[in-house]
Amino acid sequence: ETGVTQTPRHLVMGMTNKKSLKCEQHLGHNAMYWYKQSAKKPLELMFVYNFKEQTENNSVPSRFSPECPNSSHLFLHLHTLQPEDSALYLCASSQVGTASTKLFFGSGTQLSVL
Amino acid sequence: AQKITQTQPGMFVQEKEAVTLDCTYDTSDQSYGLFWYKQPSSGEMIFLIYQGSYDEQNATEGRYSLNFQKARKSANLVISASQLGDSAMYFCAMREGQISGTYKYIFGTGTRLKVLA
Numbered sequence: 001e002t003g004v005t006q007t008p009r010h011l012v013m014g015m016t017n018k019k020s021l022k023c024e025q026h027l028g029h030n031a032m033y034w035y036k037q038s039a040k041k042p043l044e045l046m047f048v049y050n051f052k053e054q055t056e057n058n059s060v061p062s063r064f065s066p067e068c069p070n071s072s073h074l075f076l077h078l079h080t081l082q083p084e085d086s087a088l089y090l091c092a093s094s095q096v097g098t099a100s101t102k103l104f105f106g107s108g109t110q111l112s113v114l
Numbered sequence: 115a116q117k118i119t120q121t122q123p124g125m126f127v128q129e130k131e132a133v134t135l136d137c138t139y140d141t142s143d144q145s146y147g148l149f150w151y152k153q154p155s156s157g158e159m160i161f162l163i164y165q166g167s168y169d170e171q172n173a174t175e176g177r178y179s180l181n182f183q184k185a186r187k188s189a190n191l192v193i194s195a196s197q198l199g200d201s202a203m204y205f206c207a208m209r210e211g212q213i214s215g216t217y218k219y220i221f222g223t224g225t226r227l228k229v230l231a
Contacts, residue, residue, distance in 0.1 A: 031216045031217075033219075035221075040123075040223065041223065042118065042220070042221045042222055042223050042224075043205070043207075043221040045218060045219070045220070048216050048218065049216075050216040055216045056216070056218065088157060090157075090159065092159075094217065096216055096217070100147060100164050100166060101209075101217065102149055102161050102164060103149075103159070103161070103207075103219055104161070105151075105158055105159035105160075106158065107156060107157050107158040108157040108158070110157070
């Protein structure tokens with residue numbers, strides 16, 4: 001079992017649909033992240049949660065709505081997306097507190113918006 | 115603003131040879147961390163190696179080593195004895211200072227490495 005699990009692996013949706021991406025971490029970490037990965041661009045940090053509190057919203061459009069009910073689960077609710085939102089969405093977790101702490105990633109959700 | 119630059123979009127290396135992937139960074143923080151990740155075609159980002167800004171010795175992890183030159187603000191990844199399974203995208207990343215107790219991590223655009231048989 002991987003430490004960070006993302007579902008679904010692939011998602012195709014129309015611009016008027018509402019869908020949710022799910023992330024679950026089994027590592028006992030207390031921080032969770034959403035990143036967007038588009039072709040030929042650096043990974044873009046979207047949201048950061050620390051102990052369920054949102055600590056970063058990197059100017060993400062409101063059509064992306066995160067939810068973190070507890071330290072182990074993170075959701076990304078999607079509605080009225082645009083074709084340019086098609087990308088790989090990566091969830092990650094880390095343990096706050098040590099300088100060498102690294103991000104542990106899930107396998108991502110490949111999103112296509114038609 | 116903090117930034118990571120990877121100038122090599124793609125690299126080729128012969129199997130069993132060594133290869134260096136370049137990474138430069140820009141930060142005004144005194145304390146920071148540098149990371150390398152590997153992303154195979156499956157999509158998952160795999161941690162390879164970490165270097166702290168105060169670490170005096172270059173980090174090594176098996177066949178991976180990090181050539182850290184602080185004055186030049188570079189953190190190049192060296193892969194020795196390349197294997198076919200090393201073919202993947204490689205990302206350099208930097209941990210920024212804490213925000214409300216949580217670190218932010220910024221990434222470069224990546225280098226696609228192809229190992230040739």
